[in-house]
Amino acid sequence: xxxxxxxxxxxxxxxxxxxxxxxxxxxxxxxxxxxxxxxxxxxxxxxxxxxxxxxxxxxxxxxxxxxxxxxxxxxxxxxxxxxxxxxxxxxxxxxxxxxxxxxxxxxxxxxxxxxxxxxxxxxxxxxxxxxxxxxxxxxxxxxxxxxxxxxxxxxxxxxxxxxxxxxxx
Numbered sequence: 001x002x003x004x005x006x007x008x009x010x011x012x013x014x015x016x017x018x019x020x021x022x023x024x025x026x027x028x029x030x031x032x033x034x035x036x037x038x039x040x041x042x043x044x045x046x047x048x049x050x051x052x053x054x055x056x057x058x059x060x061x062x063x064x065x066x067x068x069x070x071x072x073x074x075x076x077x078x079x080x081x082x083x084x085x086x087x088x089x090x091x092x093x094x095x096x097x098x099x100x101x102x103x104x105x106x107x108x109x110x111x112x113x114x115x116x117x118x119x120x121x122x123x124x125x126x127x128x129x130x131x132x133x134x135x136x137x138x139x140x141x142x143x144x145x146x147x148x149x150x151x152x153x154x155x156x157x158x159x160x161x162x163x164x165x166x167x168x169x
């Protein structure tokens with residue numbers, strides 16, 4: 001596996017959805033701009049609320065209109081807070097995904113020419129091993145094992161084969 005990752009790291013990144021292409025960078029930049037605009041707009045409802053409150057005190061605005069406008073401003077603020085939270089999560093996930101794939105590739109390269117599987121290597125590379133119940137329905141004992149790697153999780157069994165043969169891209 002490590003040689004495959006070292007030799008086909010760009011394909012590996014692309015398959016895991018973390019290739020830092022121009023399109024991904026553009027999308028990330030757009031999300032950051034939208035986030036900044038939303039954060040700037042978040043202070044506006046408070047200013048508007050203060051202004052309409054002063055208008056009520058000065059008799060320029062009825063209490064009914066004040067209530068209607070203040071409800072609108074509160075709803076706008078709640079929507080902005082939800083939008084900001086969603087954008088922050090999306091940006092963080094996108095950045096983390098790319099970084100995690102790069103971390104995994106660095107760790108895999110560190111162990112390129114293993115002669116012996118040691119506890120240190122396992123701790124460095126593997127998060128968990130899942131051993132499924134054996135299946136004897138075909139007359140033979142078959143037991144599936146899934147390995148969850150640090151930073152990237154469980155890889156599909158045929159992923160490396162597809163990468164090597166150019167089928168995954």
